Amino acid sequence: MQTPTYAPTELAAELRLPTNGLDYTILAIYFVVVLGIGFAARRSVKTSLDFFLSGRSLPAWITGLAFISANLAATEILGMAANSAQYGAYTVHWYWIGAIPAMVFLGLVMMPFYYGSKVRSVPEFLLLRFDRGAHLLSSILFAFAAILIAGVNLYALAIVVEALLGWPQWVAIVVAGAFVLAYITLGGLSSAIYNEVLQFFVILAALIPITVLGLKKVGGWSGLTDKLTATHGPDFTTAWGGTGIGSTNPLGANWLTIVLGLGFVLSFGYWTTNFAEVQRALSAKNLSASQRTPLIAAYPKIFIVFLVMIPGLVAAALIPHFGTPASGYQYNDAIPFLMQELLPNGVLGIAVTGLLAAFMAGMAANVSSFNTVFTNDIWGRYVVRGREDSYYVRFGRLITAVGVVASIGTAFLASSFSNIMAYLQTLFSFFNVPMFVVFIVGMFWKRASAKSGFWGLLAGTVTAMVNYFVFYKKGIIAIPSDQGANFVSAIAGFVAGAVVMFAVSLFTSPKPAEELRGLVYGTRSPGMAEPPAPGDEAWYRKPALLGWGAVVLAAACYIPFSF
């Protein structure tokens, strides 16, 4: 996950939804379609490239919507609504500064290197740019993190399903795990991506009615801000109020840590080097489509914040002390509470379907990136090398099953720790940031030596962990919240990684220039001269225009929240 949001650890027991046969019919139709996509995609899988990267052949609108969907897992939806109920309109930072610039950077600057070099995964790029040490370390860290995150999604799903529908946790975990297993082993990445695109629209159909009815209930936007200003103070509905250096706010972060920690290090780490995201762009049909993947995703991302923030704010306005024990609700309950309060049967079924779809897609994105890295980067390169291509497809299917079973294991593991998810979210920010520093230095500084990648990655990971577990948890430095601590860990990990890379490069020999072609900024790879596809000259398909348009739009969105 990109940010330390509050994954649902507990939901209030009184949230049981009044679902009926109609709602279950809607849910059942969705499950049938999910499996149908898996079966139908199966015949398109012939080579390992089909299974792991959809044959690099999908159109940009599909990969773009899958890119946003892979991020829009249910932990993000419930977590960001919780964030808004707790911290107010600061949530917009996770979108407008914490996502858009990084997505645009990925599309405009980094995709030509990723896609043009024809690598099949993020670690494979590190293998080319640095050496086997950096490759193996990043592959293992990624595979490990992906299974943990998949398990957290599964466990979060089980908790929500138990609270809302009354199913026992193990039933929900096994059922959801089985569906994800079925459609990924059948259709590979194509099946995961197609389901993500479908999920995107179902989630919109679920969130828009909740947001509209929620706003109506509190008397529109002005009614909402009036109520919140009265109960939570004037800063609660602004983006920057109280973030001056030295002043205090509930987020425990000032504008500098927001811009550097969240907007630069955490967000660039997540969006540009997390393979669960980048994989979607790598499956696009040509360079232009791969560049447009994150850019097409950026536009919905700018506006989705309203669909998660407004329900959170509405919940905070409707229930006095929402989220505190006195109210009987957790912050995570914001969206389920509004579903129960406002949605009649029918739309309620759509909303339940949307949430379940989002949990499954969040898990599937991690499983489908895990099987790719494990098969291509670990198994196929260090364990069983040089077998025929169909062997790796079979192995990919097998390891998908292993990955899903392992996720079910980590889901039960997660359920035995009461507070593990807040910690896990923090842990994951450790994995992305050091990867990002290695990338950014490697991509822009051709002198960075082959050895520097491994040591930079290791130093960054260790530093971020030490900062969190030792300096913050033991109270050696005072940071008021987990969020604030994350921003600081991210910056520390970034700086440590960069310093170590610089130092190691000074003492080791650089890579020969001919091995860096197409991997370092300012060079072109030998085979990259791909003719543009017909129609890609259209102005609305120009990556630069799409990218800068998103940045300007995100900046403009800040204006009403800044004064």
Add this chain to the structure above:
Amino acid sequence: MSEHSRRHEHEHFHYSEEDVQREVTELEGKSATAARIFDLRRIIGGLFVLYGVIVTITGITDSQAEIDKAQGININLWTGIGMLLLGIFFLAWLKLRPTPPSLPPEGLPEEKENKE
């Protein structure tokens, strides 16, 4: 496969961008996704038309209690119409700009299950 063993002999000492390019280009040549994958617009269109019809009918037959719950808005009706329009949009897009001719005619998912 010979090209694989060749690659791995070479790679034992060194693995370069040319190796990746060669390997991936070769796989791209054999890839079946572009030729065989079904058009997702049909699935989205079909599902949303179906959902739209179900939810719209629910909206038309909703009692006052359900409308009162949703703040006086017939939310089922409006959401249903919205979903129906989205479904029709995808089907119309598919009709106006069909799948490129290099692809075989599409079938329903059910027809493809007996494959392989």
